Amino acid sequence: MLAKRIIPCLDVTAGRVVKGINFVGLRDAGDPVEIARKYNDQGADELTFLDITASSDQRDLILGIIESVAAQVFIPLTVGGGVRKVEDVRRLLNAGADKISINTSAVQNPQLVFEASNKHGAQCIVVAIDAKQTSPGKWEVFTHGGRNATGLDAIEWARKVEQLGAGEILLTSMDRDGTKSGFDLGLTRGVSDAVGIPVIASGGVGSLEDLADGVTKGHADAVLAASIFHYGEFTVRQAKECMARRGIEVRL
Amino acid sequence: MSGATGGTTRDVVAVVDYGMGNLRSAAKAMEKVAPDAKVVISADPDFIRRADRVIFPGQGAMPDCMREMTASGLREAVLEAAANKPFLGICVGMQMLFDWSAEGDTPGLGIFKGKVQRFGRDMHAADGSRLKVPHMGWNEVHHDRAHPLWKGVPDDDRYYFVHSFYPQPENSQESVGSADYGVHFTCAVARDNIFGVQFHPEKSHFAGLTLFSNFASWNP
Numbered sequence: 001m002l003a004k005r006i007i008p009c010l011d012v013t014a015g016r017v018v019k020g021i022n023f024v025g026l027r028d029a030g031d032p033v034e035i036a037r038k039y040n041d042q043g044a045d046e047l048t049f050l051d052i053t054a055s056s057d058q059r060d061l062i063l064g065i066i067e068s069v070a071a072q073v074f075i076p077l078t079v080g081g082g083v084r085k086v087e088d089v090r091r092l093l094n095a096g097a098d099k100i101s102i103n104t105s106a107v108q109n110p111q112l113v114f115e116a117s118n119k120h121g122a123q124c125i126v127v128a129i130d131a132k133q134t135s136p137g138k139w140e141v142f143t144h145g146g147r148n149a150t151g152l153d154a155i156e157w158a159r160k161v162e163q164l165g166a167g168e169i170l171l172t173s174m175d176r177d178g179t180k181s182g183f184d185l186g187l188t189r190g191v192s193d194a195v196g197i198p199v200i201a202s203g204g205v206g207s208l209e210d211l212a213d214g215v216t217k218g219h220a221d222a223v224l225a226a227s228i229f230h231y232g233e234f235t236v237r238q239a240k241e242c243m244a245r246r247g248i249e250v251r252l
Numbered sequence: 253m254s255g256a257t258g259g260t261t262r263d264v265v266a267v268v269d270y271g272m273g274n275l276r277s278a279a280k281a282m283e284k285v286a287p288d289a290k291v292v293i294s295a296d297p298d299f300i301r302r303a304d305r306v307i308f309p310g311q312g313a314m315p316d317c318m319r320e321m322t323a324s325g326l327r328e329a330v331l332e333a334a335a336n337k338p339f340l341g342i343c344v345g346m347q348m349l350f351d352w353s354a355e356g357d358t359p360g361l362g363i364f365k366g367k368v369q370r371f372g373r374d375m376h377a378a379d380g381s382r383l384k385v386p387h388m389g390w391n392e393v394h395h396d397r398a399h400p401l402w403k404g405v406p407d408d409d410r411y412y413f414v415h416s417f418y419p420q421p422e423n424s425q426e427s428v429g430s431a432d433y434g435v436h437f438t439c440a441v442a443r444d445n446i447f448g449v450q451f452h453p454e455k456s457h458f459a460g461l462t463l464f465s466n467f468a469s470w471n472p
Contacts, residue, residue: 001377001391001392001432002383002387002389002390002391002413002433003389003390003391003410004389005389005390040457045389045390067276070276070277070280071276071280072280072284074277074280074281074284074454074455074456074457074460074461075412075455075456075457076412076414076452076455093274094274094276095276096274096276096277096280097274098274098277098414098455118313119312119316120311120312121311121312121313122386122416123311123386123388123414123415123416124311124312124414167386167388167414168386168388193382195384196373196382196384196385197384197385197386198384198386198388198389199384219381219382221384221388221389222389251390251410
């Protein structure tokens with residue numbers, strides 16, 4: 001049976017993996033290969049690297065990180081942040097990324113999702129959706145790291161990107177991100193049930209039970225978390241053991 | 253890591269580059285398990301003809317892959333390699349070995365008899381939950397038959413999959429591995445010097461590296 005996935009997320013800026021919340025108090029988290037290896041050893045099913053570099057001229061530095069991680073850690077790697085052109089997708093794939101996550105640019109230029117999927121295959125195109133609740137049962141898509149409202153309904157947008165050729169959705173609740181109060185399960189379930197492609201739940205994980213809830217109550221196919229793993233509160237293995245106790249199929 | 257220790261020192265391994273997708277990961281995985289081998293990503297038909305072993309990856313859409321194969325002039329070299337040397341097809345690289353794919357109604361290389369079909373659009377698990385397509389993640393691979401490339405890999409160990417299409421070999425003897433996702437499907441095929449997998453051994457950690465290691469020392 002297919003296992004539900006646990007995906008640690010790593011922030012990268014100017015070619016370094018960093019830890020910090022909302023860009024405040026960023027500090028170097030160590031060697032990217034070592035960090036990737038640590039999560040791999042703990043049983044991470046994939047790794048996601050999010051490039052939070054502010055200036056575009058330093059963004060290429062992530063290519064070096066992906067190259068060195070991909071040469072030594074043999075699990076799937078997703079890279080997101082600042083992807084604007086099909087050429088960006090190609091270069092990240094050639095560096096060793098398996099999937100490319102597109103967020104703001106997908107809203108600004110939906111054709112990018114279509115073209116990238118057509119060229120490289122739906123399996124490597126992830127559309128990241130950042131959403132905020134606007135009324136009961138309604139969520140709006142935000143871009144630019146949550147700063148810009150788009151007027152798009154999150155569930156409608158998810159259906160749209162599936163049609164455009166996305167192979168997966170990385171869904172983040174802006175309301176829950178950083179709160180450690182658990183996923184927005186209504187949002188997660190709403191999007192996951194609306195599309196036929198896998199959905200990764202993100203934003204708000206504070207406990208291992210939250211991860212399990214994302215699958216059992218949110219119907220997510222995979223769960224992503226950053227801080228609970230980075231600060232050593234829990235290992236990926238502990239998370240999987242918790243999910244297994246909850247009857248969820250995991251790779252142990 | 254379990255499994256064999258690698259090929260002979262001077263083995264040359266060609267990773268066929270016909271212009272589709274990331275070939276680095278497969279090359280790096282091979283280098284990792286066979287440090288003395290010379291692993292080269294190559295678009296040169298003569299180099300592929302001279303190589304001791306050939307890895308044939310594939311990513312993206314089958315129509316594009318077949319078109320690039322022909323356009324690159326590598327088709328004959330790949331057919332020759334598949335006829336006489338240890339040959340590992342991965343994902344779309346494996347699908348291309350079949351007669352035909354439902355993806356874009358595309359003829360393949362016809363090395364294996366059979367078709368490549370798409371997963372259904374409305375599949376459900378036993379618990380009623382919807383099975384999403386692509387089939388993405390770590391699934392158990394059942395060894396339908398013993399094979400040297402399974403050495404050191406437990407039956408039903410997990411490999412990483414990401415695909416919407418899967419092969420249906422006409423000759424069931426050629427199915428050496430299978431998995432379940434809505435349907436029971438073939439995910440590894442083999443005949444003589446050819447081994448093909450639907451999953452990604454280059455992304456499947458220990459199980460995948462063991463398979464590469466076995467391939468490095470396989471003398472069919």
